[in-house]
Amino acid sequence: MRAWLALPAVVLLATAVDVQARTVYRCVRDGTVSLATAPEPGSKCVAKQIDDNAVQTPNLWGEMGVFSGTLYEREQDGELVYSTRKLPGSRVYLKFTVHTPPGEQAHAGLGKVGKPQLDRHAKLFKAAAKATGVDDAWLRAIAHAESGFDAKAVSDKGAQGVMQLMPEVAAEYGVDDPFAPEQSISAGARYMKALLRRYDGDRTLAAAAYNAGIGTVARYGGVPPYDETRTYIDKVLALYARYREAMGIKRETPAQ
Numbered sequence: 001m002r003a004w005l006a007l008p009a010v011v012l013l014a015t016a017v018d019v020q021a022r023t024v025y026r027c028v029r030d031g032t033v034s035l036a037t038a039p040e041p042g043s044k045c046v047a048k049q050i051d052d053n054a055v056q057t058p059n060l061w062g063e064m065g066v067f068s069g070t071l072y073e074r075e076q077d078g079e080l081v082y083s084t085r086k087l088p089g090s091r092v093y094l095k096f097t098v099h100t101p102p103g104e105q106a107h108a109g110l111g112k113v114g115k116p117q118l119d120r121h122a123k124l125f126k127a128a129a130k131a132t133g134v135d136d137a138w139l140r141a142i143a144h145a146e147s148g149f150d151a152k153a154v155s156d157k158g159a160q161g162v163m164q165l166m167p168e169v170a171a172e173y174g175v176d177d178p179f180a181p182e183q184s185i186s187a188g189a190r191y192m193k194a195l196l197r198r199y200d201g202d203r204t205l206a207a208a209a210y211n212a213g214i215g216t217v218a219r220y221g222g223v224p225p226y227d228e229t230r231t232y233i234d235k236v237l238a239l240y241a242r243y244r245e246a247m248g249i250k251r252e253t254p255a256q
Contacts, residue, residue, distance in 0.1 A: 022049070022050050023037070023047050023048065023049060023050070024036070024037065024047075024048050024050055024060060025037070025038065025039050025040070025045040025046065025047055025048070026045065026046050026048055026060045027039065027040045027043035027044065027045040027046075027083075027085065027255075028043060028044050028045075029042055029043040029044070029085075029255070031250055032085070032255040033061060033062065033064075033255060034083055034084045034085035034255035035060055035061070035083070035084050036081065036082065036083035036084070036085070037081050037082045037083070038076055038077075038079075038081040038083075040083060040085060040087065041076075041087070043085070046200060046201055046202065047200075048060055048202075061098065062241075064098075067097070067098055068095065068096065068097045068098075069084050069095070069096055069097075069098065069255075070084065070086070070092055070093075070094070070095055070096070071083070071084055071092075071093045071094050071095075071096060072084070072085070072086055072087070072090035072091065072092060072093055073090065073091055073092075073093040074087060074088075074089045074090040074091065075089065084255060085255035086255075114144065114148075114239075115242070116140070116144075116239075116242050116243045116245075116246035116247075117140075117144065117149060118140075118243075118246060118247070120140075120143075120149035121143075121149060121162065121181050121185060124181055124182050124185045124186075125139050125140055125143075125185060127186075128185050128186050128188075128189035129189065131186070131189065132189045132190055132192070132193040133193065134189050134192050134193050134196065135240075136243075136247070137240055137243035137244045137247055137249060138192070138203065138240055138243075139185070139188070139189055139192065140239075140243045141236050141237075141239035141240040141242075141243050142163065142188065142192065142207070142210065142236060143162050143163055143185070143188070144239050144243075145232060145235050145236045145239055146159070146162075146163060146164035147161065147162050147163070147164050149162055150162070151179055151180070151181045151184070152179055160178040160179060160184075161178040161179050161180075161181070161183075161184035162181050162184040162185055162188070163184045163185060163187065163188025163189075163191075165178060165184060165187060165188060165191070169187070169191055170184075170187060172191075173186075173187035173190050173191060174187070175187045191210075192206060192210065195209050195210060195214075198214070203236075203237070203240070204223060204233055204237070205217060205222065205223065207232065207233045207236045207237070208222075208223045208224065208229055208233055211228070211229045211232045211233070212224050212226060212228075212229045
């Protein structure tokens with residue numbers, strides 16, 4: 001992902017030691033997001049590895065515009081931990097301001113993102129989301145980026161249908177007709193469920209694997225250094241934000 005900001009470095013500054021990579025937890029509770037150096041009680045937290053040698057640190061917030069917040073220090077399990085959410089026992093460590101870019105200002109090369117198309121295969125996406133537990137808006141974002149919802153689409157690499165499944169993936173998920181929207185969307189949702197499970201819910205890695213393959217992500221230990229894949233990830237994430245908004249899903253906001 002190429003949306004960057006400095007706050008993970010601010011969080012990690014509080015625990016500076018001589019290591020090559022550190023862990024920041026992105027924690028969500030009641031639609032609010034915080035970053036922390038340890039999992040927060042009462043929040044759903046996902047660990048993110050931050051390379052100390054990276055020129056820039058990744059945007060773990062999402063698309064939240066410009067906002068100011070506070071980094072708090074507190075004790076948890078006998079150790080000092082840091083978080084941008086005010087929890088019991090917290091004390092102010094420092095203040096910060098973060099700039100998170102909206103999808104409309106994605107990097108050059110992202111290409112045309114386009115408006116949400118809620119009428120395309122709507123019942124099929126809703127059914128697939130209900131059957132797999134994968135976010136409806138996420139499935140639509142993938143299909144939008146992959147095929148523009150064209151059931152007859154074929155890529156130059158051989159991917160087919162609405163979800164642009166490669167023949168071997170389609171066969172694995174029992175697809176008889178890759179150009180039948182119901183089969184493509186159902187199989188694509190089940191495949192995406194498997195990817196999200198593999199990567200502990202990390203949408204960036206799931207999108208990278210959907211585009212470049214699981215083996216490629218494993219070989220590089222993360223998002224591969226391919227312009228095509230990185231542009232694809234940014235496009236899917238931008239589309240995901242737009243579909244969530246178009247579907248009336250409340251955006252996450254920074255925790256206070």
